[in-house]
Amino acid sequence: MKLATYNVNGVNGRLPVLLRWLEASRPDVVCLQELKAPEDKFPEAAINDAGYEAIWHGQKSWNGVAILSRVGKPVETRRGLPGDPDDVHSRYIEAAVNGILVGGLYLPNGNPRPGPKFDYKLRWFDRLIDHAAELLASSMPVVLAGDFNVMPTEHDVYKPERWLDDALFAPEVRAAYFRLLDQGWTDSLRTMHPGETIYTFWDYFRNAYGRDAGLRIDHLLLSPSLADRLVGAQVDRDVRGWVKTSDHAPVWIELADAPSRC
């Protein structure tokens, strides 16, 4: 089973690139972030024509998350993280699909730091950590996939010394990421490629992709039973070089079939 995450940076503006990538990569399940489209402007027909069923949580102008599947329609279990009824951002959607619980997330950017946006990021992270603990306690196979807006270590950013005060690399944000991981989650990409420099985002500015001045901020975290099934993880980095592309590249993992119970 191939499961991917892709911050599309505008699902309608990105539709030709998204469809081209779906056709080329054929993931079974995809989490999308930054739809930048309201609920009624999601391109459902085009997604269906490509062979995928979808659920989504839209929002005008900003944010927005979706789960696509070509192995059965995702059965939605939650939209929005618990813990703050006043949070109106569309940043989390969760569904059961093909025997796995999939949490698709778009963690707040948090810049500038310090400030209210940074405070919101830390609060959102805490809510994610609380919810993730409940998911683990359920003993279900779970993947948390999306744009976490965190470079976990200095190996995940082209010039770490320049990012120390940034909301994507600040000590308290990295600490939150490892607090989450320490619950028992596996960082798929890092586990399959230890010690490798590997990025998932390149800024539109300054020819960042051409210079390979990238960040690794898109992650797929696996619960213990799924981690045992992890057999591959890659970034489709060529997609970042396509015309009218997102500033993120798709990231995917391959999971072996679940062991049969006897």
Add this chain to the structure above:
DNA sequence: ATGCCTAATGCAATTAGA
């Protein structure tokens, strides 16, 4: 310290991204 680029909104210039 800021702009460099891009998308959405809505039709100019602002906001947000990372």
